[in-house]
Amino acid sequence: MQFSKIGIVGCGQMGSGIAEVAAKAGLTVIAREINDELLSKGKGRIEKSLAKAVEKGKLSAEEKSTVMGRIKFTTGIGDLCGCDLVIEAATEDIKTKLGIFIELDKVCKPEAVLASNTSSLSITELAAGTSRPGKFLGMHFFNPVPVMKLVEVVRTVATDEQVIQAAKGFAEQVGKVPVLAKDGGGFIVNRLLVPYLFDAITVYQNGLASREDIDNGMKFGCGHPMGPLELNDFIGLDTMFYIGEILFEEFKEPRFAPPPLLKRMVQAGFLGKKTGRGFYDYRK
Numbered sequence: 143m144q145f146s147k148i149g150i151v152g153c154g155q156m157g158s159g160i161a162e163v164a165a166k167a168g169l170t171v172i173a174r175e176i177n178d179e180l181l182s183k184g185k186g187r188i189e190k191s192l193a194k195a196v197e198k199g200k201l202s203a204e205e206k207s208t209v210m211g212r213i214k215f216t217t218g219i220g221d222l223c224g225c226d227l228v229i230e231a232a233t234e235d236i237k238t239k240l241g242i243f244i245e246l247d248k249v250c251k252p253e254a255v256l257a258s259n260t261s262s263l264s265i266t267e268l269a270a271g272t273s274r275p276g277k278f279l280g281m282h283f284f285n286p287v288p289v290m291k292l293v294e295v296v297r298t299v300a301t302d303e304q305v306i307q308a309a310k311g312f313a314e315q316v317g318k319v320p321v322l323a324k325d326g327g328g329f330i331v332n333r334l335l336v337p338y339l340f341d342a343i344t345v346y347q348n349g350l351a352s353r354e355d356i357d358n359g360m361k362f363g364c365g366h367p368m369g370p371l372e373l374n375d376f377i378g379l380d381t382m383f384y385i386g387e388i389l390f391e392e393f394k395e396p397r398f399a400p401p402p403l404l405k406r407m408v409q410a411g412f413l414g415k416k417t418g419r420g421f422y423d424y425r426k
Contacts, residue, residue, distance in 0.1 A: 148164045148226070149171075152233075157231035161188060162188045168212070170212055170214075173185075174217065176217065226253075227308075239268055257281040263388065265279060265298050266325050276302040279298070281309055291319045292331070295309050297323075326392075328385070339370050346371060356369060371421040375414035379412065382404060
């Protein structure tokens, strides 16, 4: 089983990144959004990323044009009918994702594999909304997709072995390092990362140290490229809060419960870099 034509549902930060790396690898890509405005933003995001690669000498102008030529942008979900693999990269909401997969199951060819880029939701629950649980898995890319090397390949109890191997091969083809995980809240990375990031918020909340000293402590003491409060801002505080709620609901362990300060900041609209203010002020 090999994938040559890739469908991407959602052209936000993650979806556009996945489309870019797939097209760079020589694959045909169909990128779908729900309206022309979001589709245009996604296309612009890819063009900007490729332009930076040209500026840095990592890509020629001709190669940039070739990569863009491999991507078809559409608002019609029916245009994904001929894809071998369709990766959903929509907002992290179970109802939204289930609705997408119900539609994809109807329009995609029977042998097509469906995958979700979710970072925390149940792959098994999403697969149950389709008639092809054996051809369903998680493929969790990391942000920013063109830079980060990891992909979590997540199997359910029903996923066919050949589908897992084909997904691993696809991840390697687009320049990523796949790691295998069973379907379980947070998979590998978020299961380990979220408690660490929440602990940093609690340390700051309790006044043990300043935000700068917390971040510098982990950067210069543990060799992390980014401090935990900076990383919370980069991921998005609303995303962190939502992931924490999902993990706490599944495991009922205090280490997964979002700290009170995180909840208050989300309520205030301080969501991190994307809104200009989180633990740090990015409005300057």
